[in-house]
Amino acid sequence: MIRAGRAQTKAPMAQHYDLQEQEQLATIKHFWQRWGTLLSTVVVLLFAAFAGFNGYQYWKARQSGAAAVLFDQVQLATVQNQRDAALQSLDVLQKSYGKTVQAGQASLLAGKYLADQQDWAAAAQAFEWVRANAGDPGFKALAALHQSAVQIEQQQWDAALATLDGYAFPAEFRGLKEDRRGDVLQQQGKTEQAIAAYNAAYEALDAWSPYRVVVESKLNALGQQPKARPAGAAGA
Known part of the structure; x- marks a missing residue:
């Protein structure tokens, strides 16, 4: 009889959560009621973005x-x-x-x-x-x-110049652009402008570029030597 009584007193206590657990459940329930829809939407969007990227x-x-x-x-x-x-x-x-x-x-x-x-x-x-x-x-x-x-x-000399001047060439191509401009200007009989273009090409080309020799030979053919770089310009 005593053992049965003790068993009966423990059973109702097992049916209840303690106060701390109830507070945690209430907090979770409140959080989910407030933010659950948003979180679900974010999760769906993340999965959609991942699937879209793949x-x-x-x-x-x-x-x-x-x-x-x-x-x-x-x-x-x-x-x-x-x-x-x-x-x-x-x-x-x-x-x-x-x-x-x-x-x-x-x-x-x-x-x-x-x-x-x-x-x-x-x-x-x-x-x-x-x-x-x-x-x-x-x-x-x-x-x-x-x-x-x-x-x-x-x-088509003018058309060629328009093509060359109509595009902002990246730095690594500017030497070739100026060399080509020099060729066109020389064909037009504009020798001084051609020399200026060849000098600009020589300056723009890297010192180790084999094409620099070609530009130098064009200047030599016009009785010119490449202009020396200004002090401090090397490596710029």
């Missing part, structure tokens, strides 16, 4: 892979001198995968091939596409240089 990376990889195949087709067609095949693959690449690096590379490659074939109009179109659509500043600079060369071949 999806974008997958899509980007597929784009790059398809563009690489088309680039190889353009390259092979130029090597095999298959003009129509090269232009067909290039057209698909530009229209369907125009934001990829391969589109800019293929356009430069095709433009140079077309210029070698003296297909000036098609070459200029390829280089103009790069200038208008490529995301890489270096690609744009190369396209402007090549396009000016095409214009020089056609003796």
